[in-house]
Amino acid sequence: MRESLRRLALAAVPALAALAPTAQAAPVKIAILETLSGPQASSGQAFRAGVRFAIDRMNAAGGWNGEPVQVLEYDNQGGPAGASDKLKAAIADGVHIVVQGASSAIGGQITEDVRKHNLRNPGREIVYINVGAEAMELTGEKCNFHHFRFTANAQVRTKALVGAMKQAGTLGTKVYAINQNYSWGQDMERAIVDHAGFGGYTVVEKTLHDTNKIQDFAPYISKIAASGADTVITGNWSNDLLLMMKASKAAGLKVRFGTVFLDQPGNVANAGETAIGHFIAHAFNPEAGGADGARFVDEFKAKTGHVPVFVEPQAVFGLEMVAAALKATRPVNGALVVNQFAKALEGTKLKTSMGDMSVRAADHQVLMPMVVSVVTKDAKFKADGTDMGFKPVKVLTAEEAATPVQASCKMQRPD
Amino acid sequence: MDTIVFALLNGLIHGLLLFMVSAGLTLVFGMMGVLNFAHASFYMLGAYFAYTLQGLVGFAAAVVLAALLAGGVGVAVERWFLRRVHHHGHAHELLLTFGLSFIIAETIKLFFGNHPVDYRVPKSLDFAAFAIGELQYPFYRLLMGGVALAMFVALWLLLTRTRVGIVVRAAIYRPRMAEALGHNVQFVFMGVFGVGAALAGLAGAVAGAFYTTNPNMALEIGVMVFVIVVVGGLGSLGGAMAASLLIGVVTSLAVGVDRSAADLLALVGAREWAQGIGGLLTLKVSSLAATIPFALMLLILLVRPRGLMGEKN
Numbered sequence: 001m002r003e004s005l006r007r008l009a010l011a012a013v014p015a016l017a018a019l020a021p022t023a024q025a026a027p028v029k030i031a032i033l034e035t036l037s038g039p040q041a042s043s044g045q046a047f048r049a050g051v052r053f054a055i056d057r058m059n060a061a062g063g064w065n066g067e068p069v070q071v072l073e074y075d076n077q078g079g080p081a082g083a084s085d086k087l088k089a090a091i092a093d094g095v096h097i098v099v100q101g102a103s104s105a106i107g108g109q110i111t112e113d114v115r116k117h118n119l120r121n122p123g124r125e126i127v128y129i130n131v132g133a134e135a136m137e138l139t140g141e142k143c144n145f146h147h148f149r150f151t152a153n154a155q156v157r158t159k160a161l162v163g164a165m166k167q168a169g170t171l172g173t174k175v176y177a178i179n180q181n182y183s184w185g186q187d188m189e190r191a192i193v194d195h196a197g198f199g200g201y202t203v204v205e206k207t208l209h210d211t212n213k214i215q216d217f218a219p220y221i222s223k224i225a226a227s228g229a230d231t232v233i234t235g236n237w238s239n240d241l242l243l244m245m246k247a248s249k250a251a252g253l254k255v256r257f258g259t260v261f262l263d264q265p266g267n268v269a270n271a272g273e274t275a276i277g278h279f280i281a282h283a284f285n286p287e288a289g290g291a292d293g294a295r296f297v298d299e300f301k302a303k304t305g306h307v308p309v310f311v312e313p314q315a316v317f318g319l320e321m322v323a324a325a326l327k328a329t330r331p332v333n334g335a336l337v338v339n340q341f342a343k344a345l346e347g348t349k350l351k352t353s354m355g356d357m358s359v360r361a362a363d364h365q366v367l368m369p370m371v372v373s374v375v376t377k378d379a380k381f382k383a384d385g386t387d388m389g390f391k392p393v394k395v396l397t398a399e400e401a402a403t404p405v406q407a408s409c410k411m412q413r414p415d
Numbered sequence: 416m417d418t419i420v421f422a423l424l425n426g427l428i429h430g431l432l433l434f435m436v437s438a439g440l441t442l443v444f445g446m447m448g449v450l451n452f453a454h455a456s457f458y459m460l461g462a463y464f465a466y467t468l469q470g471l472v473g474f475a476a477a478v479v480l481a482a483l484l485a486g487g488v489g490v491a492v493e494r495w496f497l498r499r500v501h502h503h504g505h506a507h508e509l510l511l512t513f514g515l516s517f518i519i520a521e522t523i524k525l526f527f528g529n530h531p532v533d534y535r536v537p538k539s540l541d542f543a544a545f546a547i548g549e550l551q552y553p554f555y556r557l558l559m560g561g562v563a564l565a566m567f568v569a570l571w572l573l574l575t576r577t578r579v580g581i582v583v584r585a586a587i588y589r590p591r592m593a594e595a596l597g598h599n600v601q602f603v604f605m606g607v608f609g610v611g612a613a614l615a616g617l618a619g620a621v622a623g624a625f626y627t628t629n630p631n632m633a634l635e636i637g638v639m640v641f642v643i644v645v646v647g648g649l650g651s652l653g654g655a656m657a658a659s660l661l662i663g664v665v666t667s668l669a670v671g672v673d674r675s676a677a678d679l680l681a682l683v684g685a686r687e688w689a690q691g692i693g694g695l696l697t698l699k700v701s702s703l704a705a706t707i708p709f710a711l712m713l714l715i716l717l718v719r720p721r722g723l724m725g726e727k728n
Contacts, residue, residue, distance in 0.1 A: 039631040039634055039635075041529055042529035042530050045529060181702050207701060207702070208699075208702045209670075209701075209702060209704065209705065210702075210703075210704070210705035210706065212635075213635070213705045214704075214705050215429070215626055215635060215636065215639075216425065216429040216626075216663075216666075216667070218421075218425040218429070218556075218667075219421075219422055219425050219426070219666070219667040219668075219670035219671065219704075220670055221550070222418055222421040222422060222425070222550055222671075223418070223670060223671060225548075225549055225550045226417075226418050239531075239627060239629070239631070239635070242531060242627050243626060243627060246625070246626065246627070250551075250553040250555070250556070250625070251550050251551055251552070251553065252543055252546075252550065252551035253550065254549075264530075265530045266530040266531040266532070266533070266627075266629070269533040270531055270533060270535065270627060272535060384533065385533075
């Protein structure tokens with residue numbers, strides 16, 4: 001018995017040696033470094049659903065270099081400290097690409113950590129695919145070659161929102177800016193002030209408040225009423241948006257809301273009829289997507305059981321661009337050279353049901369079409385099982401939606 | 416003027432709601448000497464129970480049932496969990512309730528998902544009570560305040576005017592003596608724990624419809640409730656009431672104050688200097704509104720560690 005085992009082992013050695021060249025062909029590893037637990041887990045899980053969907057599609061089409069792309073999940077527990085820890089774990093596991101979206105605070109940490117890692121470990125670079133962190137600094141002071149943002153930002157969202165609301169004749173001349181007090185909310189406030197000339201309004205008052213900590217928005221609503229505003233523009237998400245809608249309904253406040261995240265599941269159902277007439281600037285609306293959009297919706301629904309909403313479409317589009325860039329990158333000794341992939345990604349173009357997408361090489365901000373929609377009862381796709389939904393009022397092409405490169409972005413490119 | 420009246424009213428009602436949740440916590444602490452980390456979970460359970468039941472039995476009955484069910488869960492927790500670890504000391508009880516709060520939150524997510532559920536104020540209660548200036552004041556807020564006040568009065572009378580109250584107070588202050596006199600102290604503990612949980616459940620059932628019902632609501636209110644119990648004095652019902660109202664009104668008023676420390680320094684002609692420094696000195700009070708309760712807690716712990724009306728140090 002023992003003898004036969006030894007013989008077997010001896011026989012295995014040449015067999016293993018013969019396998020060696022193919023064993024070297026390392027599969028591409030993508031890390032999803034998301035908020036998968038804690039209070040904001042619902043946002044993180046939405047990003048994960050979109051990313052997973054796109055990667056499954058990529059693998060169904062053959063993966064990369066004849067092998068399926070591997071996905072590893074890491075839970076950043078909703079904070080920059082957790083994200084930093086888990087990024088180290090991901091790097092130790094040999095990932096090439098890190099994907100994250102929920103929270104600009106976490107995004108800011110990851111992009112800095114990735115930049116430092118790449119400086120210290122030439123030849124073992126990683127790329128950060130940002131599918132949702134929209135603070136300006138990520139393509140401004142913190143911009144770096146290995147960060148790509150596949151979502152809009154505060155300036156883009158505000159420009160689209162203001163333009164469409166003005167065109168629809170519902171913007172008014174007095175705007176109230178209420179936002180969360182961290183990088184994203186502060187950027188939204190600045191963007192709302194910056195677009196005052198473009199929208200022909202005055203900002204009657206600006207409020208920054210604690211992020212997702214406030215239970216009672218009634219005091220804020222009475223402040224908005226006292227200001228006499230026609231429209232409230234806000235970048236609030238999660239509870240901060242929901243509670244504000246509910247409080248404004250309870251007080252009978254008659255203003256329009258221009259929002260960024262009203263399509264987060266649960267918002268429309270909870271706000272009820274209050275939501276009617278409010279606007280949102282988002283990356284995808286199935287009603288505006290025509291036949292291609294319907295096909296995407298059907299495929300997504302078949303896989304996940306629901307229509308793509310909230311941040312899911314932008315995550316899918318982002319990862320589809322990653323897939324296209326991977327396809328264009330040839331393996332070197334069977335492995336992925338991350339810098340070559342990053343350069344390929346800079347030149348990648350994608351046609352989605354909304355229009356053409358591309359990456360701007362100067363700051364790695366994606367140029368993507370935006371849709372501005374309004375909540376009505378005659379929308380084709382209903383939200384949250386209610387009789388209301390988002391009806392597109394304006395589709396902006398990538399060029400129309402784009403805002404200029406920030407002067408603060410000084411990107412160091414590898415040779 | 417309208418704004419100030421509104422802010423005061425908003426603050427008072429929100430304070431009353433906070434009191435509904437903190438009443439149970441402070442009673443349980445007074446009785447068992449342990450901070451119940453799972454207390455806010457009963458608040459969440461109440462909201463989800465009421466949400467589930469309202470389709471079957473109507474809103475009013477659902478709220479009452481939800482409170483009873485939350486109380487039942489509280490009784491079960493005391494009877495089969497806390498009592499077993501009681502002789503290991505307070506640290507074990509604390510850890511047990513801490514773990515329990517996670518289990519309850521995850522169970523809720525398992526059944527109802529991660530997003531807020533569609534639990535709303537019923538149409539028949541969804542109207543304006545009165546209007547000041549342009550703004551309406553929702554009737555439901557008054558109802559929430561009324562429920563909280565009724566609860567406070569009922570609890571107060573129960574504890575100070577009835578035989579049950581005498582036994583409960585005796586069991587709290589001198590458990591061994593009460594036991595020697597033939598009272599079932601274990602039963603009293605279980606009862607108080609259950610009532611505390613039921614009160615939190617009632618608050619959740621009422622407030623969940625007005626605010627949101629989601630798996631994080633325990634976390635959101637939990638921290639504030641601890642602050643109230645500490646500020647009011649651990650174990651003091653009156654203290655909890657005073658602290659709730661104080662925190663409710665102060666936060667509400669602070670939202671309307673767009674001044675910063677730089678404006679204060681302007682009185683001594685140092686505005687330029689303050690603006691040059693920036694940071695904390697130019698931060699508006701309104702953006703700090705949700706942080707003020709914590710500053711208040713710090714202040715109380717520094718100058719009066721037993722709280723506003725606490726008896727124990």
